Amino acid sequence: MALAVGIRGLTRSLLRPWVRVPGPARGRTEPAAGGGDGVRCFGSPRVLVEPDPAAGFAVMKMRNPPVNSLSLEFLTELLISLEKLESDKAFHAIILTSDCPGIFSAGLDLMEMCGRDPTHYAEYWKAVQELWLRFYLSHLVVISAINGVNAAGGCLLALSCDYRVLADNPKYAMGLNETLLGIIAPFWFKDTLVNTVGHRTAERALQLGLLFPPAEALQVGMVDKVVPEDQVLSAARSELAQWLAIPGHARQLTKSLMRKPTADRLLKERDADIQNFVRFISRDAIQKALRVYLEKLKQKKT
Numbered sequence: 001m002a003l004a005v006g007i008r009g010l011t012r013s014l015l016r017p018w019v020r021v022p023g024p025a026r027g028r029t030e031p032a033a034g035g036g037d038g039v040r041c042f043g044s045p046r047v048l049v050e051p052d053p054a055a056g057f058a059v060m061k062m063r064n065p066p067v068n069s070l071s072l073e074f075l076t077e078l079l080i081s082l083e084k085l086e087s088d089k090a091f092h093a094i095i096l097t098s099d100c101p102g103i104f105s106a107g108l109d110l111m112e113m114c115g116r117d118p119t120h121y122a123e124y125w126k127a128v129q130e131l132w133l134r135f136y137l138s139h140l141v142v143i144s145a146i147n148g149v150n151a152a153g154g155c156l157l158a159l160s161c162d163y164r165v166l167a168d169n170p171k172y173a174m175g176l177n178e179t180l181l182g183i184i185a186p187f188w189f190k191d192t193l194v195n196t197v198g199h200r201t202a203e204r205a206l207q208l209g210l211l212f213p214p215a216e217a218l219q220v221g222m223v224d225k226v227v228p229e230d231q232v233l234s235a236a237r238s239e240l241a242q243w244l245a246i247p248g249h250a251r252q253l254t255k256s257l258m259r260k261p262t263a264d265r266l267l268k269e270r271d272a273d274i275q276n277f278v279r280f281i282s283r284d285a286i287q288k289a290l291r292v293y294l295e296k297l298k299q300k301k302t
């Protein structure tokens with residue numbers, strides 16, 4: 001099985017990043033995220049970046065409708081956006097949010113994990129690992145402005161941020177609900193949750209596949225702040241000020257000190273983790289469980 005799948009190679013073949021964005025932002029100058037100083041939005045088909053270099057941050061908006069499921073292409077575009085911002089000295093922070101109304105992310109794309117071949121599963125899982133590692137260890141301050149429901153892999157992405165603001169809407173539950181699908185949150189999903197909410201809360205949440213509505217998410221420490229829906233972005237911006245006031249090198253080294261042991265666990269056994277995933281997801285029983293879950297999602301509409 002080809003495990004050495006190069007995400008950068010994939011990136012080059014799939015995308016032409018940093019094209020001016022199609023859709024609403026095309027051909028006009030969007031107000032910059034914080035300052036409105038005429039800086040152009042940029043991005044890729046599924047990720048819109050609203051830069052505010054004067055203020056030192058950019059708003060990264062996920063827009064992979066209908067539910068921001070993390071497909072291979074979408075993961076790749078998120079990585080490219082992150083890399084681009086990380087390599088530009090003008091940026092010290094990102095606010096990660098969604099452009100899909102009512103949905104932050106439905107998590108990993110079930111279509112990438114269902115009915116495909118082992119090579120594809122390996123390529124997909126490597127991209128999932130890469131996204132987590134890059135967001136978790138980013139030297140930038142990353143704040144998530146969670147403006148919708150946020151399941152499993154989407155929740156992991158938010159948990160990888162430095163701070164989480166959640167919109168106060170009872171429909172916007174978030175959590176690692178893998179067990180409800182008959183699958184298992186891998187150890188690095190688990191570790192990320194444990195680091196955020198503590199062992200006991202994580203154990204209960206993971207076994208029961210709990211999705212926490214805002215008040216509970218705040219109470220267990222899964223998010224740091226709950227605000228009225230129309231204030232999620234402004235609250236994230238206000239919070240940023242505190243993070244950006246700290247000397248960058250000191251904050252970055254401290255972040256690394258706190259997070260490196262968790263990331264190293266995966267880095268040390270990345271290939272084994274991919275092989276585990278491929279073996280697990282290829283099982284007939286797991287494939288059947290995923291098909292049943294997808295079918296339930298579709299039936300919900302009828």
Ligand SMILES: CC/C=C\C/C=C\C/C=C\CC/C=C/CC(=O)SCCNC(=O)CCNC(=O)[C@H](O)C(C)(C)COP(=O)(O)OP(=O)(O)OC[C@H]1O[C@@H](n2cnc3c(N)ncnc32)[C@H](O)[C@@H]1OP(=O)(O)O
Nearest residue numbers: 069106107108109110111151152153183184276277280297
């Ligand atoms: C011993 C073991 C050793 C090792 C183990 C190793 C590895 C571990 C193995 C596996 C781990 C894999 C980890 C996976 C993590 C994940 O992220 S799994 C995904 C979990 N996500 C969910 O459960 C959310 C599912 N979606 C929803 O609940 C709803 O869609 C949602 C509330 C988000 C929005 O609801 P609504 O607005 O009503 O929209 P619809 O439900 O109608 O959805 C619109 C269409 O989108 C499709 N869709 C929804 N979610 C996904 C998804 N995650 N992937 C792909 N597609 C999705 C849905 O089917 C609709 O499609 P349609 O329009 O009908 O074609």
